[in-house]
Amino acid sequence: MQDEILKRTVKPSAPVVSLADVKLDLRVDHTFEDTLIQSLIDAAVQYLEAPSGVLGKAFITQVWEMSTRGPDDDCRIYLPVTPVQAIDAISYFDSDNVEQSLTVTDFHLYGDENWAYITPKNDVEWPDLFDRLDAITVTFTAGFGAAESFVPETIRQVVRLLVTHWYINRSAVDTGTIATEIPMAAQSLIAVNRKGWNY
Structure with a gap:
């Protein structure tokens, strides 16, 4: 985990x-x-x-930020609050410990009401990350509806x-x-x- x-x-x-x-x-x-x-x-x-x-x-639409050290061995970042409606933003700290932004449309969102994860599209790779607990932050909207x-x-x-x-x-x-x-x-x-x- x-x-x-x-x-x-x-x-x-x-x-x-x-x-x-x-x-x-x-x-x-x-x-x-x-x-x-x-x-x-x-x-x-x-x-x-x-x-x-x-x-x-x-339950009702709400917005969350989840920070983690980075993706798992399958290049996935799992989101612990579901169902996920949308990915709103992805930011990271590069190898120089400078905060950068990623393009949300470069990533796939998979899941249902029980699980969800994001992973890069085929022609995209995760960037090099600085070693910190909040190396990547994913902002996402969750809930069944408004x-x-x-x-x-x-x-x-x-x-x-x-x-x-x-x-x-x-x-x-x-x-x-x-x-x-x-x-x-x-x-x-x-x-x-x-x-x-x-x-």
Whole structure:
């Protein structure tokens, strides 16, 4: 596995599930618990979403920067947050430790919602790199789409199930044991959407 530095530079601009939809699930028609419910929605998304969540995927469109020492032996750089919509920029430090830019169209992007990597086109080679952890930085856009309607319904349902469960069983949230207090229905949907292949 490649060494990497990963940073999200643009956060999603839309929710995975709306507060209003979750309140319908909970049959809550008042507003004095909106802050609590929204915090549970945020916790559910964080529990599921890339880079550290159990699904390892980005949901709503967002932008990431990943820096690494360089490509692997197959001339590939794997991107840990998927699905990748586009490569926005590629920069590197040359052999003199001067930052340079590469032409994005000189590279192929391969992948699906479980994995992604870039590699040079046939007539292109990776440049000589300075020996540093952030020798190459790839800026990329990830996520299923710009609105919640693009996110698979099974993922959105997991978020709603988790929020409902934690709202009803607040002791799990209060004691910090939410990661182990997952209802079986949510576990099944998590298994369906978990990344099936990792590098």
